[in-house]
Amino acid sequence: MRPTPADKRQAFRALHAEGCFVLPNPWDAGSAVLLESLGFKALASTSAGMAWGMGRPDYGVARDEVLSHLSVLTHASALPVNADFENGFSDDPEGVAANVALAADTGVAGLSVEDSTGDAQNPLYEFDLAVARIAAAHKALAGSGVVLTARSEGFIRGRPDLDETIRRLTAFAEAGADCLYAPGLPGEAEITAVVRAVAPLPVNVLSPGLPVATLAGWGVRRISVGGSLARAAWGGFLAAAREIADQGTFDALARGAPGGELNRIFAEAQARLG
Template sequence: MPGDIAEKGARFRALHERGGAFVMPNPWDLGTTRILDGLGFDALATTSAGLAYSLGRRDGEGAVSRDEALAHAALIAAATELPVNADLENGFADDPAGVAETIRRAGETGIVGCSIEDATGDRQRPIYDFGLAVERIAAAAEAARALPFAFTLTARSENFLHGRRDLEDTIARLKAFEEAGADVLYAPALPDIDALAELCQAVGKPVNFLMGSARTPLSAADVSAVGVRRISIGSGLFNVAFGSFLKAAKGLHEDGLLARDKSLPTGRDIAAFMADGG
C-alpha cells in the first residue's frame, strides 16, 4: 500500500481536529479516485451505493459482499496517497463479533477509517435495536483500537434514511455510540440545519454531514458554522455522473443524437488526471 499507514492514519485523524469542516468526496473507481486526488482534496471515502451500482446491483440490500467491499476499498486506497475512509455499511454482520472481524480485515486494506451504520438491510426491521446497535459499535471500536495505527471509526444512525424521523432517538444513539468508542458521529438526511446544530451541540466527537441531500441542501460554510467537522458526498458525485450518462443515452436512443454540453471537460482534460500506462 502506498505511503506509511501510520502517517496516513494520523493525518486523517488530525483533519477532524482542525477548525472548520473538510470535504471528503467519494470516488467509486480508480479513475474518479485519481481525479479527486488531482483536484487537491485532503481525504477520500468509498461509497457503497457507487460500488453497488457500478456492479449493476442495488445498494443497502446485501447485494455486495464483505470481500467485495474490502477489495474495492483496497483498490481505492492503493490509487492515492490521500487517507481513505470506507463505507462498510452495517459491517456485513448482525452480531458484534462479526462487525469486529470486518474492522480487523479492513485494517489490512490500506484504509485508515470506516463507517458502521445501525441499519440492518432488512426492510421489515430496518434499524437495529438500541442495545444491539451500541454493542456493535463497542465491538468495532475495540477492534479499531487494537490496530497498529490510528483507525478512525465513524458510527452512523440511519433513522432518517428509513422513515424514522425521531431526532431524540437519533441523538441518543449517537451519544451512546460516542460513549462506546466511536471517533466520528454521522446521521444522514437530517431534516434541517436546526436539527444538525442540535446534534453537534449534543455530542463531543466530530460530526460528519452528508452533502447533496435534497432534504438538507446546505453548503460547506452553512454546516461548518454549526459545528460540523467533516463533509462527505456519499453517492452524490456518482449520481451526477450517471445522471448525465442516462440523460445522454436516452437522447441517443430517442433522437439518434448524442447531445454534448460544451461546458463539460474533454477527453483530454480527463486524461490529464490519469496515470501513464493506464
C-alpha cells in the same frame, strides 16, 4: 513517495481535530484520482456508487467484494480513504469486529458502521445491540489509528426521531466511536442539536445542499455526499445515451470531459504513485 497507511491515518485523524472538510465519495479508481487532483484532503467510498458500477442496487454487494474495492481505492490515491462499511456485514458484535479488522487490513484510514438492519419492518438494531456492535468495532480497531465513525440511520430508514438518534449517537461515543453521523438530518435545528450532544467529538453530515461555510458555522466537522457524485456521473451518461437512442443525435457528447485532460491527470497520478 507513496504514503503508508499509518501516514494516511494520522493525516485523516488530524483533519477531524478542527475546522470543517469535505469528504467526497469516489466509486472507482479513476474517480478517486480525479478527486485527489482537485485538491480534496480525503475520500470516502460509497456503497451505492460501487454497487451501481457493478450493475447492482445499493446494498447488493458482498463483504469480500467491498474489501477488494477498498483495496483498489486505497492504492489508487495518496489520500486517506474512509470506508462506507454498511452494517459491518454482520448482525452480531463478534462478526462486526472480525469484519472491521479485515477492512483495516485494506489500508483504509477510517470506516463507518451503521445501526441499520436491512429489514424494512425493523430497520434499526435494538439499542443495546447497536451499542455493543460499535464497542466491538472499537475494540477490534484499537491501536490501528483507523477513525471509527458510528452511524445512526433513523432519519433515512423511516424512523426520524431526533431524541432517539441523539440517544444512540451519544451511546456510540461512549462505546468508543471517534466520529458520529446521522444521515438525513433535515436542517439547522437537528444538526446543531447533534453537534451539541456529542461535543467535542466531530460530526459528519450528509450534504443537504448547503454551502460548506454554513455547515461549518453550525459546528459540523466533516461533510460527505454519499452516492451523489456517482448519480451526477450516471445522469450525464444517461442523458447522452438517451439522446443517441431516442433522437439519433450526439450533441450531449460535446459536454464530456476532454480526453487530453483526463490522460494528463491519470498520467501524473501514475507517475506520482509509481
